[in-house]
Amino acid sequence: MMLDRIVSRPAELDQSGSANSLSRRGFLQAGAAAGGGLLLSMRLPFANRDAEAADDFAPNAFVRIERNGQIVLIMPYVEMGQGTYTSIPMLIAEELEVDLQQVQLEHAPPNEKLYANPLLGVQATGNSNAIRAAWQPLRQAGATARTMLVAAAAKRWNVDPASCRAQSGEVSHATSGRRSTYGELAADAARLPVPENVALKRPENFELIGTPAKRLDTPAKVNGTAVYGIDVRPPGMKIATLAQSPVFGGRVKNVNDAAAKAVKGVRQIVRLDDAVAVVADHMGAAKKGLAALKIEWDDGPHAKLDTNAIIGELEKATLNAGAVAQNIGDVEMAMAGAATKVEATYRVPFLAHAPMEPMNCTVHVRKDGCEIWVGSQAVARVQAAAAKAADRPLDKVVVHNHLIGGGFGRRLEADGAIRAVEIAKHVDGPVKVVWTREEDIQHDMYRPVFFDRVSAGLDAKGMPVAWSNRFAGSSILARWLPPAFNNGLDPDTTEGAIDLVYAIPNLHVEYVRVEPPGIPTAFWRSVGPSHNVFVTESFMDELAAAAKQDPVAYRRALLDKSPRAQAVLEIAADKAGWGRPLPGRVGRGISVQHAFATYMAHVAEVEVSKDGAVRVRRVVCAVDCGTVVNPDTVQAQIQSAVIFGITAALHGEITLKDGRVEQTNFDTYQMLRMNEAPEIEVHIVRSSEPPGGMGEAGTSAIVPAVANAIFAATGKRLRKMPVDATALKQPG
Amino acid sequence: MPFTIKVNDNAHSVDVDGDTPLLWVLRDVLGMTGTKFGCGMALCGACTVHVDGIAVRSCITPVDSIGTSAITTIEAIGATAAGAKIQRAWLDREVPQCGYCQSGQIMSASALLASNPRPTDSDIDDAMSGNICRCGTYVRIREAIKQAAQSTGQGG
Numbered sequence: 001m002m003l004d005r006i007v008s009r010p011a012e013l014d015q016s017g018s019a020n021s022l023s024r025r026g027f028l029q030a031g032a033a034a035g036g037g038l039l040l041s042m043r044l045p046f047a048n049r050d051a052e053a054a055d056d057f058a059p060n061a062f063v064r065i066e067r068n069g070q071i072v073l074i075m076p077y078v079e080m081g082q083g084t085y086t087s088i089p090m091l092i093a094e095e096l097e098v099d100l101q102q103v104q105l106e107h108a109p110p111n112e113k114l115y116a117n118p119l120l121g122v123q124a125t126g127n128s129n130a131i132r133a134a135w136q137p138l139r140q141a142g143a144t145a146r147t148m149l150v151a152a153a154a155k156r157w158n159v160d161p162a163s164c165r166a167q168s169g170e171v172s173h174a175t176s177g178r179r180s181t182y183g184e185l186a187a188d189a190a191r192l193p194v195p196e197n198v199a200l201k202r203p204e205n206f207e208l209i210g211t212p213a214k215r216l217d218t219p220a221k222v223n224g225t226a227v228y229g230i231d232v233r234p235p236g237m238k239i240a241t242l243a244q245s246p247v248f249g250g251r252v253k254n255v256n257d258a259a260a261k262a263v264k265g266v267r268q269i270v271r272l273d274d275a276v277a278v279v280a281d282h283m284g285a286a287k288k289g290l291a292a293l294k295i296e297w298d299d300g301p302h303a304k305l306d307t308n309a310i311i312g313e314l315e316k317a318t319l320n321a322g323a324v325a326q327n328i329g330d331v332e333m334a335m336a337g338a339a340t341k342v343e344a345t346y347r348v349p350f351l352a353h354a355p356m357e358p359m360n361c362t363v364h365v366r367k368d369g370c371e372i373w374v375g376s377q378a379v380a381r382v383q384a385a386a387a388k389a390a391d392r393p394l395d396k397v398v399v400h401n402h403l404i405g406g407g408f409g410r411r412l413e414a415d416g417a418i419r420a421v422e423i424a425k426h427v428d429g430p431v432k433v434v435w436t437r438e439e440d441i442q443h444d445m446y447r448p449v450f451f452d453r454v455s456a457g458l459d460a461k462g463m464p465v466a467w468s469n470r471f472a473g474s475s476i477l478a479r480w481l482p483p484a485f486n487n488g489l490d491p492d493t494t495e496g497a498i499d500l501v502y503a504i505p506n507l508h509v510e511y512v513r514v515e516p517p518g519i520p521t522a523f524w525r526s527v528g529p530s531h532n533v534f535v536t537e538s539f540m541d542e543l544a545a546a547a548k549q550d551p552v553a554y555r556r557a558l559l560d561k562s563p564r565a566q567a568v569l570e571i572a573a574d575k576a577g578w579g580r581p582l583p584g585r586v587g588r589g590i591s592v593q594h595a596f597a598t599y600m601a602h603v604a605e606v607e608v609s610k611d612g613a614v615r616v617r618r619v620v621c622a623v624d625c626g627t628v629v630n631p632d633t634v635q636a637q638i639q640s641a642v643i644f645g646i647t648a649a650l651h652g653e654i655t656l657k658d659g660r661v662e663q664t665n666f667d668t669y670q671m672l673r674m675n676e677a678p679e680i681e682v683h684i685v686r687s688s689e690p691p692g693g694m695g696e697a698g699t700s701a702i703v704p705a706v707a708n709a710i711f712a713a714t715g716k717r718l719r720k721m722p723v724d725a726t727a728l729k730q731p732g
Numbered sequence: 733m734p735f736t737i738k739v740n741d742n743a744h745s746v747d748v749d750g751d752t753p754l755l756w757v758l759r760d761v762l763g764m765t766g767t768k769f770g771c772g773m774a775l776c777g778a779c780t781v782h783v784d785g786i787a788v789r790s791c792i793t794p795v796d797s798i799g800t801s802a803i804t805t806i807e808a809i810g811a812t813a814a815g816a817k818i819q820r821a822w823l824d825r826e827v828p829q830c831g832y833c834q835s836g837q838i839m840s841a842s843a844l845l846a847s848n849p850r851p852t853d854s855d856i857d858d859a860m861s862g863n864i865c866r867c868g869t870y871v872r873i874r875e876a877i878k879q880a881a882q883s884t885g886q887g888g
Contacts, residue, residue, distance in 0.1 A: 081830030081867050214826065221831030222822045224766020224806035228832060231765035239760055264749050282760035283769070284752035356770050356778055356832040356866045405768075405832030406866050437771040632826055636872070640829055643868025666775040666864060675857035677870035 028137075028144055032190040037066040037183070038148065039190070040141050061134075063092060063141050065149075069169055069183030071098055074106045077130040078377055079217055080404035080411070081640070082695045083633035084130045086215045090629055091134055094208045095142030095201060097166040098182070105216075107401055125377045125407070128596040128693025131629055135691050143198040145189070152188035153180050203627060203688040212632035217403070229375035229402045230360045230434060237362065237430040238267060240423055241286040242277040244443050247299040247659035248518045252276060259292035269293070270426045277423045283434055290436075302518030302659040307449070310516045310656070311347060314451035317472040318345075322512035323488025326498035329506035331457075334466035338457025342546045346454065346535045347720045350654035351447035351524055352669055357405020358440040361420035364430035369396030370421065371430070375404035377411040385414035389421040408644070409523035412480070413445055441669050442661040446654055447524030448474035449516065450531045454539050457506075462547025463557065467504045469497055472512040473531070474521040488513060492523075496532030496700065501565040501594045502540070502558035518659055525644055529595040529700035534721060537591040537704030542717060551590050551708065552578050564624050564685075565592055568601040571622035571683050576603035585609070585730070586617070589708025593701040598625040598692030599685075602642075604678075604705035608713045612725035616646050616678040616706055621698065623682065626689035634694050635682045641698025642680050647672040649703045653722050735795050739764070740808035750796030755779045757795050758805060766806040766835050770864070777863030780836040781805050787843035789862075806835040814846035814880075821880035829867035837863050841877050850881055 033039035040063040062074040073092055079085040089103040146166050153171035154161035157178055164173050172179040203209075220226035245251060255276055257269040265285025270277040278289035335341065362373040363386070370390040376382045379401045387397045404411055420433040435443070450473035457466035475493050478485035484492075489511055498509050515521075524530060544554035552573045559566040569592050573579075578588060586607045593600045605618040621638050628634055651670040655662045663669040707718045714728055734747040737754075739762065746761050753772075758764045758781070767790060770778030774789035781790045782804040809815030818841045821827075828834045837860070844851055844859035851859065856877055865873070 081828070083829075215828075217831070218823055218826060218828055221828040221834050222819045222838060223810060224764075224835050226831055227765070230769065231759075233763055233765070282748065282752070282756045284748065284756035284760070287756075287772070288749070288751075354866060356768070356776065356830070356864065358769065404830060406830045408866070434769070437773070437776075636826065636829060636869075639871050640868040643870060644866070647868075665773055666771050667773070671776075671864045671866065672868070672870075673862075673864060674860040674870050674873065677868070677874075680871050 028141060028194060030144070030148065030190065030194045032187065033064045033066070035066065036187045037064055037190070038145065038186040039064050040145055042137050042141050061137070063145060065145060065182050065186045067183045067186055069102065069181050071096065071103045071182075072106055073103055075134070078107065078125045078379070078401060078404060080125065080377065080407035082637060083215055083630060084125070085217055086213055087131055087629045087633055088134055088138065089216075090208050090213055091138040092142040094206060095139045096146050098169045100208060100213055102169050128695040128697065131691045132597060132693055135627075139200050140198065143200055144194060147195045147198050148189040148192050149182050149185045151192050151195075152185045156180070156185075156188060209627065209629050210631065213630050215633070226403055228357050228405045229362070229373060230357055230405065230432075232362050232373040232400075232402065232432065234362065234364065234373065234430045237432055238279050238281065238427060239283050239286050240270070240277045240279040240427070240431050240433045241283060241290050241436055242275050242419070242423065242433065242439065243290060243293065243295060244275040244439060245297055245300075246442065247297070247302050247305070248520065249302050250274060250300040250659075251298045252295060253298040254296040256294040259294070260289040263289040263292055268427065270423050272422055275419065277433065279423075279427055279431060287436065299659055305518040305656050305659040307350070307655045310519070311449055311451060313516075314449060314472040314514055315345070317512045317514045318451055318453040318470050320512065322470055322472070322510035325489055325494040325509045325511050327508050328504075331466045331468050331506045331508040334506035335455070335457040335468070338465055339460045340458040340462070340546060341455060342458065342543055343455040344539060344542060344719055346452040346538065348450050348531045348534060349652065349721060350449050350519065351648055351652045352441050352444040352654050352663070353406070353408045353410035353524060354441060354444075354669060354671070355406025355408055355410055358437055359410070359416040359435040360433060361417045362430060362432040363417075363420045363424035365390050365392075365421065365424045368392075369398070372397065372399045372417060373402065374399065374417060375402040375411060376417070377404065377407045378414070381412070381414045382417045385418050386421050389418045390425065408525040409527070410444065413522055415445065437666070438664045441663055441665065444654075445520040445522030447530060448476070448521040452535045454535060456539070456543055458543065458547055462549060464502075464504050464543055466506040467500070468508045469535070470510040470512065471497065471535070472514045474515050475513045476521055476523050476527075478513065480523070492528040494528060494532070496529035496593070496595050497536060499594070500536060501562040501592060502555070503561050504558070519656060525641070526595075526696040526700035529593065533591070533593050533595065533700040534703045534707065537593070538707050538717075538719070541589070541704070541708040541711065545711070550579070555590065555592055559592075562594070564599045565594055565601075567685060568592065568599050568622040568624050571685065572601035572603045572620050575622065575681060575683055576605065576618075576620035578603060585713050587709045587712025587714070589705045589710070589712055591701050591705040591708065593697065595700060596693030596697050597690070598623065598694065598697045600624075600697050600701045602701050602705040604702060604709045606706060606709040606713055608710060608728050610730040612728035614650060614706075614710060614723050614725065614728065615676065618679045618681070619702065619705070620681045621683065622685065623697075624685035624687050625692040625694050625697075626687050627691045628684055629691060631684055634684055637694045638682045638698045639680050641696060642702045643672055643677060645699040645702035646678070646706060648699075649706045649721055650723050737795065737798050737803060738800065739803045740805060741802070746795065748795060751794045753791050754781070754793040754795055754798065754803070755790040758790060764805055764807055768832055768835055770833065770836070775864075776833070776836075777840060778833050778836040780839040780863065782809075782839060782843055785843065785846060787840050806839060809839060809842050812842065812846065815842040817880040817883050818842045818845060818876070821876040821883065825872045825876040825879060827869050827872040827876050829869055833863060833865045837865065837873055841873070841880070845877065845880055851877060
């Protein structure tokens with residue numbers, strides 16, 4: 001079984017190895033590892049910041065070459081289905097000249113300072129950036145370690161290092177026939193200085209990067225042995241489920257728990273300010289007990305809240321000036337001189353994450369500390385939140401992280417851990433708090449609603465000379481990472497609305513932050529672009545229609561200065577058979593996107609039935625994500641992201657009535673299913689650019705392609721998501 | 733009153749209310765966590781097991797309804813010919829992503845293949861549309877079922 005290669009390691013790292021050398025660029029340090037191997041410590045550099053002075057050295061990733069030849073990579077990223085536990089080891093194995101099977105990945109323990117994600121600034125896996133952050137430093141580390149191991153061998157044999165060769169975890173000297181394993185050389189290598197300059201392989205010499213390496217976590221996921229957070233069973237554990245105030249901000253007024261306590265297997269009822277939990281021997285008893293509880297709620301200030309009121313506030317907010325996210329040229333003047341003006345408003349709904357593994361967290365609060373078992377995208381955040389909730393010192397809170405049964409942004413939040421700690425404080429021994437699907441959907445933290453007011457001015461030929469967009473909605477970063485919110489702006493909320501790939505001479509984009517009352521918001525797969533790309537690519541389609549031009553030809557004409565975007569557009573259109581005739585009520589739609597440092601174009605082919613039902617028949621995606629580390633993973637992530645995006649476009653909407661989320665389970669919050677899944681074709685552009693992010697890009701990019709295809713099929717422009725089938729009914 | 737149920741050829745005595753769903757008996761009482769909880773209402777298929785070879789949703793199957801029927805779970809499906817072929821194909825096609833729904837997908841697909849060795853696309857739609865995959869692995873699930881149907885060996 002290979003799951004043992006993915007080890008969660010809550011214990012403190014042994015950093016007793018004495019560091020004896022530091023590379024000039026100050027991000028790599030080498031020394032002896034505990035047990036006599038070679039330890040390389042790296043600091044993955046922060047984006048937009050040069051490597052800091054060497055005396056600040058604070059490593060956040062480690063490579064340990066043990067005396068038995070095992071390569072251990074300690075990384076702060078988590079596996080949630082995106083394949084990162086396979087693609088990250090590929091980077092080090094490539095330069096170190098070891099087989100992928102020789103690399104074991106250990107999960108970093110929570111330590112915000114040590115393991116901060118260089119692109120996020122906190123210890124978290126999100127925003128499609130694990131590969132982007134690790135690409136350069138991990139290859140550099142691999143090459144450095146290889147160079148030191150070769151130098152150690154050459155010194156031992158008294159030969160020129162250039163006459164030695166490293167391969168498959170061994171150094172050999174051809175003329176003398178001598179060879180030594182990395183394990184045998186590790187201790188010697190640790191005493192050598194770190195080389196100042198090591199050459200990285202040229203892309204044409206990659207042997208591993210770019211190959212469809214088998215994922216290391218697959219076997220355990222097909223035989224039922226993979227352990228997710230929800231599967232843990234510490235000895236003596238009880239199982240709890242809960243009801244939280246159906247209105248956000250409400251309180252428990254009264255609980256009658258007599259019937260619940262009488263249920264066989266129910267051990268305890270825990271009453272909190274705003275939730276009630278039933279603790280039992282098993283989830284069956286806990287759920288039965290929950291159903292038997294009679295809870296009266298004080299709904300609090302949001303008792304009458306309604307989604308339409310929230311959207312109304314956003315719409316109003318777009319009438320006032322916001323923070324200027326981008327300004328190019330003079331939109332006002334260009335608009336005044338335009339031959340045609342096109343205006344529209346767009347909106348997107350609240351969305352739940354609904355990962356297949358419902359929210360859960362297991363906690364044992366002890367007098368002197370707290371132990372947590374969970375699957376989290378942000379383990380240090382869980383640790384900090386749990387320490388506060390349990391009122392225990394941070395270093396007494398141990399977090400065991402596990403495989404994640406779907407993250408999509410939901411597991412970047414610590415609310416589930418806080419809730420579990422609040423309950424566990426009342427329970428003697430460990431308790432696993434499992435949310436029902438209803439609680440999971442009704443107490444999610446949601447992709448925010450947005451309202452957009454866009455306009456454009458076209459010249460006499462129909463080409464855009466001015467583009468204006470003012471949109472209102474929640475800033476998640478302002479709450480999640482306050483330092484990232486500056487002057488009324490954050491880089492996530494505006495991604496996809498600014499820095500358009502198209503050459504438009506005058507452009508003005510403003511953002512108005514409006515936090516909806518009574519409903520929490522959070523990151524959702526494809527984050528800012530999940531909203532912005534729907535708007536910009538739908539509106540671009542509107543401009544092509546206003547100019548009476550073909551949507552692909554129109555975009556092509558605006559992409560002269562963006563050859564990578566133009567290339568994916570051409571490939572997607574060509575492979576999809578753009579322009580070939582289609583039957584009635586079938587249409588193709590295009591979208592082009594540059595987000596997460598990846599270029600992508602989609603063609604969606606949809607069929608709209610007489611009663612307005614939409615079926616996406618086929619999707620063709622062309623992607624340029626720079627250097628491809630694992631093409632099979634790239635394909636899988638696009639297949640995945642496309643389904644996720646179509647699910648949202650066709651079915652996704654969370655609404656509030658009387659302060660309550662109206663959707664409850666997969667009957668009212670529907671998922672795309674096998675019989676609705678389109679064919680998906682993925683075409684990957686060969687590139688030697690640095691890798692772009694792959695986990696999310698397909699989700700934001702597919703939504704406007706579907707909306708544009710519906711327009712092509714029916715002539716109906718959909719300016720709000722999800723698709724409203726009644727608006728698409730064939731008249732008569 | 734304790735119930736005796738037969739899971740993967742082993743008899744287990746469990747002392748729970750008769751209306752307790754089989755899912756919780758498997759996961760929480762017997763500690764067999766390969767079978768997953770997704771919705772509790774037979775809407776997602778994550779909890780699929782076989783009862784006498786038929787795919788059923790264990791989250792709505794009361795333990796007192798099982799009687800002497802044989803329950804098979806993901807932990808033992810590899811011992812069946814169809815299950816072994818399906819698991820092999822799942823590995824070959826790299827189907828799982830987060831993997832959480834895959835126990836249920838494999839149980840549904842194994843039941844399909846055992847009863848219908850050459851399923852058409854429409855058969856696959858019928859058998860598999862009750863299983864949600866939030867990671868969207870449907871394209872590969874379809875390919876893997878077809879590959880398993882074409883394989884002649886005894887599987888992995």
